[in-house]
Amino acid sequence: MKLFVSDGNPHCVKVLAVLELTGVKCDVQHVNHEERVVPYLSRPAVPALLLPSGTYLFSPNAICQYLMEVNGQGSSDLVNQWLEWEATELQPALTQALHMVVLQGKRAETTSVLQGPLSYLDQSLSKRSTLFLTAEMVSVVDVVLWATLYPILSDSSLVSGNQTELQRWFERVGVLSACESAAQTVLQGKGLKAESLKTYMQRQPAPHHGQGQGRGTQPCN
Amino acid sequence: MSLKELSSLEKALGLKKPNKYSTQGDKKVPVLQSVNGPALVGLVTIATHLVQEAKRPELLGGSAEHKAVVQQWLEYRVTKVDGCHNEDIKTILKDLNSYLEDKVYLAGNQFTLADTLMYYGIHHVIVDLAVQEKEKYMNMTRWFNHVQHYPGIRHHLPPVVVLRNRVYTSGHH
Numbered sequence: 392m393k394l395f396v397s398d399g400n401p402h403c404v405k406v407l408a409v410l411e412l413t414g415v416k417c418d419v420q421h422v423n424h425e426e427r428v429v430p431y432l433s434r435p436a437v438p439a440l441l442l443p444s445g446t447y448l449f450s451p452n453a454i455c456q457y458l459m460e461v462n463g464q465g466s467s468d469l470v471n472q473w474l475e476w477e478a479t480e481l482q483p484a485l486t487q488a489l490h491m492v493v494l495q496g497k498r499a500e501t502t503s504v505l506q507g508p509l510s511y512l513d514q515s516l517s518k519r520s521t522l523f524l525t526a527e528m529v530s531v532v533d534v535v536l537w538a539t540l541y542p543i544l545s546d547s548s549l550v551s552g553n554q555t556e557l558q559r560w561f562e563r564v565g566v567l568s569a570c571e572s573a574a575q576t577v578l579q580g581k582g583l584k585a586e587s588l589k590t591y592m593q594r595q596p597a598p599h600h601g602q603g604q605g606r607g608t609q610p611c612n
Numbered sequence: 613m614s615l616k617e618l619s620s621l622e623k624a625l626g627l628k629k630p631n632k633y634s635t636q637g638d639k640k641v642p643v644l645q646s647v648n649g650p651a652l653v654g655l656v657t658i659a660t661h662l663v664q665e666a667k668r669p670e671l672l673g674g675s676a677e678h679k680a681v682v683q684q685w686l687e688y689r690v691t692k693v694d695g696c697h698n699e700d701i702k703t704i705l706k707d708l709n710s711y712l713e714d715k716v717y718l719a720g721n722q723f724t725l726a727d728t729l730m731y732y733g734i735h736h737v738i739v740d741l742a743v744q745e746k747e748k749y750m751n752m753t754r755w756f757n758h759v760q761h762y763p764g765i766r767h768h769l770p771p772v773v774v775l776r777n778r779v780y781t782s783g784h785h
Contacts, residue, residue, distance in 0.1 A: 430710075431707060431710040431711040431713075432707050433703055433706055433707055434703070442677055444677060446677060446681065448680055448681070448684055449684065450683075450684040450687050450688065452683070452687060453680045453681075453683045453684035453687060454680070456679070456680055456683050457676060457677070457679070457680035460676040460679055460680065461676050466660075466683075468652055468657060468660070468661050471654075471656065471657045471660055471661075472652060472653055472654055472657040474687075475653075475654040475655075475656045475657050475687070475690065476653070476654065478687050478690070478691050479641075479654070479690055479691060482691070599697055
């Protein structure tokens with residue numbers, strides 16, 4: 392089994408952190424951003440996981456779920472719901488925010504882009520009865536969301552002072568060695584200031600207008 | 613749209629009692645209200661829940677690998693296919709076509725929930741494809757045709773005519 396990652400690609404923080412958390416044995420190979428790892432996709436897709444059968448997984452969340460499953464932790468409705476929310480709501484907003492901060496230097500505007508998903512997460516954290524999002528123990532969901540938010544929330548000037556539950560949870564997850572070392576490997580522990588993040592962002596297509604509002608803004612037909 | 617899908621899925625799964633759904637937000641994300649627990653939000657989450665309720669776990673994939681492949685294509689459906697931009701749809705068709713080159717269904721030889729939801733989500737694109745385009749994306753069209761004829765799947769959607777024989781028989785020896 393082989394995991395392909397690239398320097399500066401924030402999606403790789405997620406899979407590397409979950410890999411360490413689950414302790415699954417797997418080779419890690421660093422490739423450049425243009426490398427077309429998955430043969431049937433026309434655009435480069437990293438991270439990607441090559442399974443012993445020859446199958447490729449190209450979705451970071453599916454890779455994380457696979458590592459979990461191999462480690463004997465099945466998904467639940469709650470886990471599925473958070474991962475779907477991350478992919479459909481948080482990720483588009485975050486991609487847009489990263490584009491604005493890293494490439495356009497628009498720091499002030501990112502707050503409004505992220506406002507919706509961040510306050511949703513903060514409210515959900517306030518209402519929960521467990522220490523982490525889905526359980527008393529840290530789970531894949533916490534690590535996935537932490538990794539997605541890491542570049543933005545590790546920059547104190549972009550954090551809203553009102554979202555205290557979110558900040559406390561972010562710090563609690565971030566002290567895990569799995570999270571720390573993944574952030575170190577991919578973004579040299581520098582978050583938004585990582586030069587590799589800028590290089591990565593420059594090679595990505597610009598997010599579509601309104602993508603921050605998520606899916607369904609401009610249907611195909 | 614997604615509420616129609618969920619109702620078709622319930623019928624396909626043979627669930628006798630239809631559930632009550634609502635939607636939330638501008639994007640009309642489906643919500644399943646539950647009597648004995650918190651509400652479930654999101655198309656993939658609810659669809660996965662329905663499959664478990666119907667005791668059809670094989671539709672979510674048997675092995676860890678198949679489960680992940682099913683999850684991946686379910687996610688692809690709601691992140692890439694839904695709300696995609698015109699310039700992206702060709703890439704989606706091209707990628708699905710080359711992925712399906714050596715497969716009957718998205719998870720290989722076994723029909724899963726990923727096929728059902730991808731079929732529901734991409735139907736409006738396939739309906740409008742010209743004959744030549746259907747031929748260009750032949751593996752994808754073949755998959756689409758298999759799924760639309762899979763027992764109990766089509767429900768709310770009209771059938772799409774797929775030519776079984778190629779119209780332009782070039783390169784035949």
